[in-house]
Amino acid sequence: MAQKTDIEIARAADKLPIREIGARLGIDEADLLPYGHDKAKISQRFIDSLKGRPDGKLILVTAINPTPAGEGKTTTTVGLGDAINRIGRRAAICIREASLGPNFGMKGGAAGGGYAQIVPMEDMNLHFTGDFHAITAAHNLLAAMIDNHIYWGNALEIDTRRIVWRRVMDMNDRALRQITASLGGVMNGFPREAGFDITVASEVMAILCLATDLTDLQNRLGDMIVAYRRDKTPVFARDLDADGAMTVLLRDAMQPNLVQTLENNPAFVHGGPFANIAHGCNSVIATRTALKLADFVVTEAGFGADLGAEKFFDIKCRKAGLHPDAVVLVATIRALKMNGGVAKEDLARADPEAVARGCANLGRHLSNLKGFGVPVVVAINHFEGDGDAETAVVTDYVRQHGAEAVLCRHWAEGGKGAEALAERVVALAESGASSFAPLYEEQMGLFDKIDTIARRIYHADQAIADAKIRDQLHAWEAQGYGHLPVCMAKTQYSFTTDPTRRGAPTGHDVPVREVRLSAGAGFVVAVCGEIMTMPGLPSRPAAEKIRLSETGHVEGLF
Structure with a gap:
């Protein structure tokens, strides 16, 4: 007898009405x-x-x-x-x-x-x-409001070269990693470089997962930095009055x-x-x-x-x-x-x-x-x-x-x-044996936090970053964000930034290619090696095998 697939096992489940699980x-x-x-x-x-x-x-x-x-x-x-x-x-x-x-x-x-x-x-x-769709919609509403604000006079004096809020979609699409937006004439706004991340990399996703209630959610959404002015002062989502509408989209x-x-x-x-x-x-x-x-x-x-x-x-x-x-x-x-x-x-x-x-x-x-x-x-x-x-x-x-x-x-x-x-x-x-403590203290410098993770968790010789990245981290510390934890964006397949190096390698460095401030979520993202915040599809994506059967059941989904 053929072994049942996961989806066949799940389809045969004797589920209870959800009200009974709640009870x-x-x-x-x-x-x-x-x-x-x-x-x-x-x-x-x-x-x-x-x-x-x-x-x-x-x-x-x-x-x-x-x-x-x-x-x-x-x-x-x-x-x-x-x-x-x-x-x-x-x-x-x-x-x-x-x-x-x-x-x-x-x-x-x-x-x-x-x-x-x-x-x-x-x-x-x-x-x-529909949670991911709501997050995608809220994120992209903010993106639309940024470009709309600039189109109608740019009262906030946003420097279009320093817009840091990208768009998102919940799909792997490498063609959208880097795009040129607003082409086609005056009616479409001011052309600029932009790009997409996958929805699960959105700061809105991180905020929803860290917020304690709707009030906290809206406060965090308002704290998000979306762009900078020519004098390099930050522009927040609340400056665009976007936090209220985003919260409405995320209520459920x-x-x-x-x-x-x-x-x-x-x-x-x-x-x-x-x-x-x-x-x-x-x-x-x-x-x-x-x-x-x-x-x-x-x-x-x-x-x-x-x-x-x-x-x-x-x-x-x-x-x-x-x-x-x-x-x-x-x-x-x-x-x-x-x-x-x-x-x-x-x-x-x-x-x-x-x-x-x-x-x-x-x-x-x-x-x-x-x-x-x-x-x-x-x-x-x-x-x-x-x-x-x-x-x-x-x-x-x-x-x-x-x-x-x-x-x-x-x-x-x-x-x-x-x-x-x-x-x-x-x-x-x-047993009461847990004496949990985080890896590093809040008052440690941002780059020192990155380096601590690289050394103590990845067992690297060091984290490395050029002067531009270190200067950016120092600037965020001066703005009051130095207490934030760091979120390492790195390949999952290895302790190194090289996905082919399995086991427990030593003698490697962790290069930091980019840093991003997620002020609403409350952490700094360090993008390391060749990791992408918008993944691509493999040569033979799973989508090729997913379809509906003659009886209307989903086939090929795991």
């Missing part, structure tokens, strides 16, 4: 804003009513550097959440929404896999509740989305900044709401721990006052083999020696995570064909490095396959 969390039906029968938004009124409740325990799931072999971070997040519920504890899951760009590009869907999935899978990977998007796992456990899916070009975490409002409603909240941070976990700790936790209680570091035997030099087509062959070589990548992430003061357990996400000798290499390596590795079979067995991991995670979270 399990104590959410009255009147506080659920349904989008069909299987998904809903949670009202701000209900969220406001939770402020006096104590928080549950916060669990972060992260991973080694991603490879084409697959690691299964989201799958493990879902499987662990289901498993904690199976052992009699109340758990909720918090993950990001999926971007259309990677769904139709290379990565595919982002709702878990096998029997550890969140449903409805097709909706989550397509338009869902600000409310967290509630869905369920295949095992009918609650899942909050809200927000979606990428971790390689943004801060890579689901929304603060969803995480805080879940912490008020469950004993344990299992959340993830994008890509490997060098990006997602670092930003989770240094940006999200710092900004939101969150205190993580335990970390799960996900690895697969297949991915460790690739880090050990094995080609993708040779992964089926048993090779404990390659696994041992690849463990250097796992060990570096493990050491980095321990540096934040949070207890760590390693989850070995099992694939069919993994050998016992290969698994033993990993468990022994992790034990020698002062942690424990747990073999998990949640992809094939659902929550049942991760019960051992759940027991260990609950014990760690309840």
Whole structure:
């Protein structure tokens, strides 16, 4: 019998009406804003009513550097959440929404896999509740208002050479990275260079994911710097009176989305900044709401721990006052083999020696995570064909490095396959062993923060930047932005800025090509190496295989 695909498993799910999932969390039906029968938004009124409740325990799931072999971070997040519920504890899951760009590009869907999935899978990977469309619209409304203001006399004296607000769309389109706008004559405005980023790199996305309520959202939107005058003083979104209309467009998007796992456990899916070009975490409002409603909240941070976990700790936790209680570091035997030099087509062959070589990548992430003061357990996400000798290499390596590795079979067995991991995670979270602290202090200089991440997380010799970039950072410090954390935009595939260098390389530098001030979100973006804030499609995009079947079902989406 042929093995079912993820989408076939998801389509066969025995879903409960979303009001029943809400009821399990104590959410009255009147506080659920349904989008069909299987998904809903949670009202701000209900969220406001939770402020006096104590928080549950916060669990972060992260991973080694991603490879084409697959690691299964989201799958493990879902499987662990289901498993904690199976052992009699109340758990909720918090993950990001999926971007259309990677769904139709290379990565595919982002709702878990096998029997550890969140449903409805097709909706989550397509338009869902329209949050990304609202963010795109709000972002581009501001872009239109900038050009319109200039067209009608430019009372703010915006220097058209120094407009820093680009447009966005939720799709990979390299042709839009750099464009010339307003061609075609006087009626179309003043020609200038412009460009597009992908929606998940938008500062509006970051703000929605860090804001605590609509008032905070509007204040942050107003704080965004969109351009500079000839005297280099900043022009803010509120100077254009754009923050109010943007907030209106984002009113519904600000409310967290509630869905369920295949095992009918609650899942909050809200927000979606990428971790390689943004801060890579689901929304603060969803995480805080879940912490008020469950004993344990299992959340993830994008890509490997060098990006997602670092930003989770240094940006999200710092900004939101969150205190993580335990970390799960996900690895697969297949991915460790690739880090050990094995080609993708040779992964089926048993090779404990390659696994041992690849463990250097796992060990570096493990050491980095321990540096934040949070207890760590390693989850070995099992694939069919993994050998016992290969698994033993990993468990022994992790034990020698002062942690424990747990073999998990949640992809094939659902929550049942991760019960051992759940027991260990609950014990760690309840042990009180977490002494979380961010990597650097707020008063450290901006370039020193970049350099600290490069040295301590990427194990580089140094971060390097030319005088123009350093001068820009000094200018922002003089303007009062020196206390902000930094968000590194860097390839997810390596500790270096070279995506082909796997394992645990040393003897490299981290070149900073550009810096961007996200004053509303509250961080400075350092663009490193060749990373692009508007990705391109691969030679054979996933979109080529996505279609509707004769029965009207989506096919090819993961």
